[in-house]
Amino acid sequence: MIRKHIFAHGRVQGVGFRFTVTAIAQTYNITGWVRNLYDGTVEMEAQGLEHRMELFLQELSSGRPGRNGFIRIDKxxxxxxxxxxxxxEKGFRSVY
Structure with missing residues (x-):
């Protein structure tokens, strides 16, 4: 089991990014949380088996995570x- 702390930069607020991250995490059986930050970035922690985490991170790094064309991840x-x-920790959730 591994856990990652992630900051996403780009067009990640107001475009369904947290919902998309949650759906991707559920697909790969990843637990954790995601939240918007005041500086326009999104912070998350994700935990799962190493090979599932790799798939989760590959999807996040793709040009259109979750096939959402509004999201743009710069870094x-x-x-x-x-x-x-x-x-x-049960499941993956948005926190406020």
């Missing part, structure tokens, strides 16, 4: 963080 800042207990 993803990704760092490794310690995993959390899977019993403490």
């Amino acid at each position: 993803l800042d990704i760092t490794d963080v310690p995993p959390v207990n899977v019993a403490d």
Whole structure:
């Protein structure tokens, strides 16, 4: 199990990005959370099996994640963080 802390830069607010990230995470059985930040970026933490995380990150890095043409990701800042207990985190959700 691995966990990533991610900041997404680009056109990621007001375009359904959090909804899209949640749907992609559910597809790959990734747990965690996503939220908008006041500076226009989106922050998230994602946890899952290494090969599923790789697929999740590939989808986020694609030109049109979730086939949403309104989203534009200019840069993803990704760092490794310690995993959390899977019993403490169910699913993937937006936080406010």
